[in-house]
């Protein structure tokens with residue numbers, strides 16, 4: 001009957017008008033959404049193409065590497081949110097998911113690991129936060145772009161989740177100053193302030209935490225959690241005041257409390273650990289110095305093995321330390337040999353699990369091959385040749401040596417100070433091998449490293465800088481079989497580039513006539 005009355009027909013026009021407006025509005029919103037998606041993809045593609053042009057040098061930069069992980073976690077999660085809104089987007093997502101065994105997606109843990117690696121680099125190499133945020137490392141422009149306030153916030157948030165309030169403060173402060181000058185805001189100021197206030201409180205500065213929270217509340221008066229925190233901080237401050245009045249304690253503590261700081265708690269880190277840590281980091285930065293009485297004796301010489309073993313010609317040897325004797329042999333691996341070794345190792349790549357000797361926790365930052373994939377000499381002519389070469393150079397018996405082990409260090413990859421030999425309390429470590437302890441280490445450098453990545457000996461003040469094709473050699477044991485504690489060493493985090501090494505651990509058994517044992521520790 002609607003067709004009969006003219007008035008009813010005109011109502012239909014109204015309906016149609018509303019419908020058109022609604023759909024047009026929908027189109028507009030969809031267009032906006034798609035345009036934003038398109039802008040993001042264009043930007044991602046630009047970066048992606050640049051990375052593809054030379055992946056190694058691009059990813060060798062720690063900021064670029066971190067941002068890639070962030071794009072595939074945080075940014076991708078945002079994009080997924082947009083996509084799940086309609087069925088076409090959902091279909092596309094499930095297509096991607098079905099390729100799960102072809103594609104590797106980083107997870108929250110990877111992101112947190114990448115952030116932690118960046119923090120480790122920052123600490124070890126004394127990198128300034130705002131320089132780093134601008135893409136500079138050691139005064140050189142390194143990253144493809146600067147970090148946004150949002151990127152800095154994310155780094156701060158990751159540090160916060162790792163319980164690291166010191167770095168949270170550094171990066172939230174950086175986020176704050178970047179936010180101020182940003183025309184397209186990448187993060188809310190209130191979010192930055194909330195994290196900054198709380199980590200400031202955790203670092204002991206209650207007064208400043210309260211000040212920051214008040215600032216937050218000016219921005220967002222309805223922020224419930226911030227309001228709760230404000231009351232909490234005020235009470236904490238009140239308690240400190242009361243405590244101060246009723247206390248005759250030492251003046252340093254009182255001074256700290258007056259300034260609104262709580263007294264830092266004992267972190268349980270031993271003094272000797274800290275001392276080694278400081279020495280290690282200094283050496284990583286190349287600020288170490290070996291004793292002059294050692295330095296003046298160091299020489300470069302050619303060791304001629306040809307007469308003895310008829311296998312190789314003279315090798316350029318560089319004495320790096322005396323007592324313990326540490327030698328660098330130059331050009332002992334050719335580029336093609338290195339390529340073969342890397343290739344043999346690559347398909348069997350594993351996530352690193354290196355034990356932190358202090359906390360007993362497993363570190364995941366460096367990447368090395370699993371034990372089962374050690375390179376066996378019977379499988380490859382190159383590996384066989386490498387073994388003979390080590391034998392010629394060291395004069396040691398390779399029959400009881402372990403198979404060559406390959407390691408590759410990525411973003412911030414490192415190896416904490418350790419001994420290569422098994423200590424007396426862990427003397428069963430190599431028991432199953434039946435070949436005794438690790439008498440010596442032959443360490444090949446299979447890449448140059450653009451920055452960082454030194455092998456350092458904290459108790460000697462010695463840093464060895466990786467040089468492709470060179471190898472370091474030292475005895476881990478004294479002639480009487482005792483471990484030489486001065487050989488304690490570490491691999492510094494890779495700052496820029498990647499680092500490839502391979503290790504040959506030589507064992508005691510079979511060396512009786514090559515390196516006779518001796519009861520006198522100083523026989524060699």
Ligand SMILES: O=C(O)CCC(=O)C(=O)O
Pocket residue numbers: 407415420443453454455456489490491492501503
């Ligand atoms: O990578 C390095 O520089 C040293 C590695 C090391 O010490 C080891 O693997 O035992």
Ligand SMILES: [Fe+2]
Pocket residue numbers: 418419420489
């Ligand atoms: Fe080692």
